[in-house]
Amino acid sequence: MRPMSDPAPALDDSLTLSTTPVRALLRRAPVCVPPELPIRAAAQRMREHGVSSVLVTQDGALLGIVTDRDLRNRVLAVGLDPQRPVIEVATTALQTVDIGDAAFDALLLMARLNIHHVPVTDGGRVVGLISSTDLHQRQSDSAVVLAQAIHQQDDVEDLRQVASRIGALQRQLVAAGTSAHAMGRVVSAMTDALTVRLLQLAERKLGPAPVPYAWVAAGSQGRNEQTAKSDQDNCLVLDDAYDEARHGAYFEALARFVCDGLNACGYVYCPGEMMAMTAQWRQPLARWREYFRRWIDTPDPKALMLTCVFFDQRFVAGERSLLETLRAEVLARTPSQRIFLAHMVGNALTHTPPLNWLGHLQTIRHGEHAGTIDLKHGAIVPIIDLARVYALAGGIAAVNTRERLLHSAESGEISAARARDLVDALEFLTTLRVQHQARLLEAGHAADNHLRLEELSDLERRHLKDAFAVVKDLQGVLEKRYLAGRL
Structure with missing residues (x-):
């Protein structure tokens, strides 16, 4: 761990993990043991195969994982009888990744939960195990070291x-x-x-x-x-x-x-x-x-606001099934609730891109932010709102906006071409936002979301208008679909 007074660790080619599939990191079949195997025999199996962990399985089902650290902390340190069944010292509340997931997802899972081994599944079947060492060989320890520092405090x-x-x-x-x-x-x-x-x-x-x-x-x-x-x-x-x-x-x-x-x-x-x-x-x-x-x-304005916040829920810690049960029930219900969806669309239309009737960029006219464009509420939030409506209408479990748009294309809520347009618009607008904030922070100012057009090149301004036009067009499509005859 670096001293806390050091600057944030340097970044190298870690971003390649976003395009590297987990399957590319698998080097061997997992070493599996049955739950009733004695702890000593499991440790001997680890030594024979030269591995730092084994998976505990039964009839193809994954029951748990035992690592070198478990043997040290749960067996040797407490004087546990090594003839006890290995399942007694296994970690059974497991997180897994799919063989087709990006290695980046596995990295973030390990960083978020401070774990060092993740089983890999393919169609529910365990096919391998990746470790933090596998990921370290592919990228620097920038985000990982920072997460490890967090867990050491x-x-x-x-x-x-x-x-x-x-x-x-x-x-x-x-x-x-x-x-x-x-x-x-x-x-x-x-x-x-x-x-x-x-x-x-x-x-x-x-x-x-x-x-x-x-x-x-x-x-x-x-x-x-x-x-x-x-x-x-x-x-x-x-x-x-x-x-x-x-x-x-x-x-x-x-x-x-x-x-x-x-x-x-x-x-x-x-x-x-x-x-x-x-x-x-x-x-x-x-x-x-x-x-x-x-x-x-009863989708009144307050209910709609709360739905926007709490429908974007993601499990962080504790008992995952509590949230999954709740979300599954909500998602099973929302696709058939057309009145509710119509109100959600109406609420989404309260945030519109800053284009005038001629299709030109329109900055804020009055107040402390006069002459700027609000990249959060006028640019990014409208896309988030569209993606949320698509997810509610399609019963889509994804929470991330990009993933909601891609899944919505698969379900037919939006065409694949228009989904790609929105994904590209979201990426462009969010990039403008973080670049703008980075410039402010480098200059010693507080970050905000208010962009002055003079910060942009002519090409970026054209892209900005194109992105806003895509959003405005799709807002109009939803308005016709859900609000025709209501407004």
């Missing part, structure tokens, strides 16, 4: 110092020409890592959670589209065994510790208080079901 002040390096990492990514899509995922992974570590520190202070919970990211973090120093949007989905009288104080303290910690690390409190430290957003699964049912059945 034992108090909020030290976490704050490590988190201060995320902005520098983002600026280096911009300078290296990183795609906006990849950059958003890297920065979001750092926020995830901070959240996971804060949860660990909270449980160290408060004790283990009395009932299962899922810590959930929403908003830009939920979509894996975060930029450095965003505000925070999060919530807690609690098991239905939760009882306010017995468990309320614990989860209030847990949520406050994490949200306060994120704020100290630069992720400021949500102005609308849409955070787990707010009692309304720290509820059992049954209550979350009621929330979404009410928002869908």
Whole structure:
């Protein structure tokens, strides 16, 4: 680990991982052992094959993983009988990647959760195992080392110092020409890592959670589209065994510790208080079901706003099934709710690209931002809103905007050509935004979303108009599809 006073680690060719499939990293078949095999025999199997981990499987099903670290910490250090079944010391709450996933996805998974081995599956069947060593051989340790530094800190002040390096990492990514899509995922992974570590520190202070919970990211973090120093949007989905009288104080303290910690690390409190430290957003699964049912059945303006935030939910830590159950139920219902979808389209049309009736770029006329274009609300949010409507209409589980658009093309919600247009527009507009912010930060100013046209070349201005025209055209298509005769 580098000293915390050092600048953010340098970036090299790590971005090639975004195009390298996981299958390219597989060098051998996985070493598998049955769950009843004695621990000593499993260790001997690891030595024979020269591996640092084995997978525990039964009838082709993956049950767990045992690593050198597990043997040290769970067997030798505690004096456990090595004749006990190996499944007793295995990690059974496993994260996996698909053989066709990008190696970049595996890197971010390891960075976010501070794990070093990930099983690889193909159609549900285990076909291999990749380690952090495999990934280190392909790229530098920029994001990985920063995530490892996060997981090594034992108090909020030290976490704050490590988190201060995320902005520098983002600026280096911009300078290296990183795609906006990849950059958003890297920065979001750092926020995830901070959240996971804060949860660990909270449980160290408060004790283990009395009932299962899922810590959930929403908003830009939920979509894996975060930029450095965003505000925070999060919530807690609690098991239905939760009882306010017995468990309320614990989860209030847990949520406050994490949200306060994120704020100290630069992720400021949500102005609308849409955070787990707010009692309304720290509820059992049954209550979350009621929330979404009410928002869908009674889509008033507040309900639409909340749907926009909380439909963009992504699991971060805890019990994954709590969120997956909720999202599956919501997605099974939304495609048939045409009135709800019409209201979502109407809400989406409140954010329109800044083009006048002649198709020319139109800057803000009054106020402190006069003469600028709002790259967030006038450029990127309209695409996010379109993709969300497509996902709701198609029952699409993807949360990331780019992935929603691509899946929507597959499901027929939008043509493949128009989906590609929106993906390209999103990438271009987001790149303009992060480049603009990087220039401000380099000059010692606070980052914002207000771009002056003189910052752009003539070619970039033409691309900007083309991107806005694509968005405006597709907003018109949805308006005709859902709001014809209503407005």
